[in-house]
Amino acid sequence: MVIGKHFTKYYFKYGFLFIVGILALVFVDFFQLEIPEIIGNIIDGIEFQTLTKEQILDYAIKMLGVAIVVFVGRFLWRVCIFGNGVKIEADIRNEMFAHMEKLSSRYFSENKTGALMALYTNDLGMIRQAFASGTLMLFDALALGSLAFVKMIKLDWKLTIICFIPLIFVSAFSMLMRKRISRKVKRNLDAFADLSDYVQEDFTGIQVIKAYVKEKKRQMLFKRYNDENMDTCIDYVKEQSLVGSVIGSVLGVITILIILIGGYTIYLASLEGFPEGSFTVGELTTFNAYFGSLIWPIMAIGDLINLRSQSKASEERVSKLLDEVPEINDDLVKFDAPIMGNIKFNGLDFTYPNSNNKVLENISFDVKQGEMVGIMGATGSGKTTIVELLLRLYNVEENKILLDGLDIMGYSLEQVRTSIAYVPQENFLFKQAIDENISFALPKVDADKVEQAAYASGISKDVSEFKDGYHTIVGERGVTVSGGQKQRISIARALIKDAPVLIMDDSLSAVDTLTERHILTELKKIRENKTTIIIAHRISTLESLDKIIVVNDGKIDAVGRHEELLESCRIYQHEVHLQELEKELEG
Numbered sequence: 001m002v003i004g005k006h007f008t009k010y011y012f013k014y015g016f017l018f019i020v021g022i023l024a025l026v027f028v029d030f031f032q033l034e035i036p037e038i039i040g041n042i043i044d045g046i047e048f049q050t051l052t053k054e055q056i057l058d059y060a061i062k063m064l065g066v067a068i069v070v071f072v073g074r075f076l077w078r079v080c081i082f083g084n085g086v087k088i089e090a091d092i093r094n095e096m097f098a099h100m101e102k103l104s105s106r107y108f109s110e111n112k113t114g115a116l117m118a119l120y121t122n123d124l125g126m127i128r129q130a131f132a133s134g135t136l137m138l139f140d141a142l143a144l145g146s147l148a149f150v151k152m153i154k155l156d157w158k159l160t161i162i163c164f165i166p167l168i169f170v171s172a173f174s175m176l177m178r179k180r181i182s183r184k185v186k187r188n189l190d191a192f193a194d195l196s197d198y199v200q201e202d203f204t205g206i207q208v209i210k211a212y213v214k215e216k217k218r219q220m221l222f223k224r225y226n227d228e229n230m231d232t233c234i235d236y237v238k239e240q241s242l243v244g245s246v247i248g249s250v251l252g253v254i255t256i257l258i259i260l261i262g263g264y265t266i267y268l269a270s271l272e273g274f275p276e277g278s279f280t281v282g283e284l285t286t287f288n289a290y291f292g293s294l295i296w297p298i299m300a301i302g303d304l305i306n307l308r309s310q311s312k313a314s315e316e317r318v319s320k321l322l323d324e325v326p327e328i329n330d331d332l333v334k335f336d337a338p339i340m341g342n343i344k345f346n347g348l349d350f351t352y353p354n355s356n357n358k359v360l361e362n363i364s365f366d367v368k369q370g371e372m373v374g375i376m377g378a379t380g381s382g383k384t385t386i387v388e389l390l391l392r393l394y395n396v397e398e399n400k401i402l403l404d405g406l407d408i409m410g411y412s413l414e415q416v417r418t419s420i421a422y423v424p425q426e427n428f429l430f431k432q433a434i435d436e437n438i439s440f441a442l443p444k445v446d447a448d449k450v451e452q453a454a455y456a457s458g459i460s461k462d463v464s465e466f467k468d469g470y471h472t473i474v475g476e477r478g479v480t481v482s483g484g485q486k487q488r489i490s491i492a493r494a495l496i497k498d499a500p501v502l503i504m505d506d507s508l509s510a511v512d513t514l515t516e517r518h519i520l521t522e523l524k525k526i527r528e529n530k531t532t533i534i535i536a537h538r539i540s541t542l543e544s545l546d547k548i549i550v551v552n553d554g555k556i557d558a559v560g561r562h563e564e565l566l567e568s569c570r571i572y573q574h575e576v577h578l579q580e581l582e583k584e585l586e587g
Contacts, residue, residue, distance in 0.1 A: 021077040021081035027073050028069070030147060084135075096120070119317060123314035130307055163254050175305065178309050182310075182312055251295050258291055335407075341370065341404075342402075343390070345366075350396065367533065376549070383551050387422075423505060425535075434474060435470035442496065450492075454489075456495050457522075462485050502523075509538075
């Protein structure tokens, strides 16, 4: 069984089905114990020559009735208990996914993708087994074990006590082994998470691996992770096998004791002509069958301990995820006004979580609604951080970023992000058709809007040359299209959103100058009265914009138009000079 604040609630949610399944299980256990008694009576009837045709027919009808009850009952408890396990697994997976989408970028930067995926596979599978098989083992062991024990006591209480003494030591041994198994299971889960993360990273970077002919080296590294996973798995399987072997051996010894002691008791009774109340061959057969029925509950206790040890490690890992508190939230929401596109940075300082290095210092600038503003600066100067803060990917101090004169922290996350269309520096496409990727912000694909956005982003001509046009499926992460095509599809996806604010983070780096000029011209047409922020390195991208913000080492170095910066900003002058030299060299 699974216990914990994130899991106990499912016993109540699916309580009715659990109760039905457990009742069906108890009925099956009760009726199947009628079989040994019937067989014992038949054996005694044959031995003492008292068996009649009427009794045989009566016994046959009883056994048929028991068989029908057992068949129906087993079907019912399997559907209810195992079905609950599958439903609960799906519910927990939904809860995990919904919670993960609320977590900040910091969480995903600190936790490997493979390890997170292992939570959805190995760990959830183990929790499902604990809910289903664990419930079955617990109640089956209690019901069948108790019923068999009572019936054994009625037949011969002395022989029953002799059988149960070794079982006490077996139970104590199993409890001692539980912690050892739990530790070894956790090691195996960690090893599997590392293996999953390595495989995910390897497949993502397969083109780089092939380009540098590093397949053999990566295979050797994979073997190391795979061997670690195998070794830790074998390690805890050995512990499981030890527990199973000890329990099995003790049960075998007890079975031998039953036959020896019971057989000797029958021998003594036979010398006295089987006086009334003496132990018979039929009763020994029935007693041995009862103990045989007891073997499963005893083995189930060992299996339950192993399963609990394994699932406990998985529960802890899943609980750790669900206990992670979303850092970026709506706790300070107090505005519900529409965002029009006026942006003000007011002396902002920013340091990434778990870091002591200040990334941005005293950032102050204004962007008015309808302006096209460029941001330029060297790699690592803080340009991307500025726009990520606009998207509320991180928390900032109050009143340091204002949208239409109101603190950004006072808006809901949904309102801020709905009002901003974003083209990230690392363009990401889903494994879907091109029109589905472009229409990502819309409730459904709109062919006319898709074509308009594709034309404005300069990708329409490329798409027309594809065999399936806009229905062409791009590969995972967009690997089947070129870097420039992926970039322009991402631009189209942002344009179709038609948000008050558009942010393009180095989104024209992979296009030629003619395409760049086309995109900028279209932006001025379709983005009238809407704010557009473009991060770029090429002066050709920036020179026609309303305003250019020059960032240097986390600080604002200058703000102005192209002509103004040529006269007053050394960094801008230097960049213009370098790019002019590059053009001359290319010429």
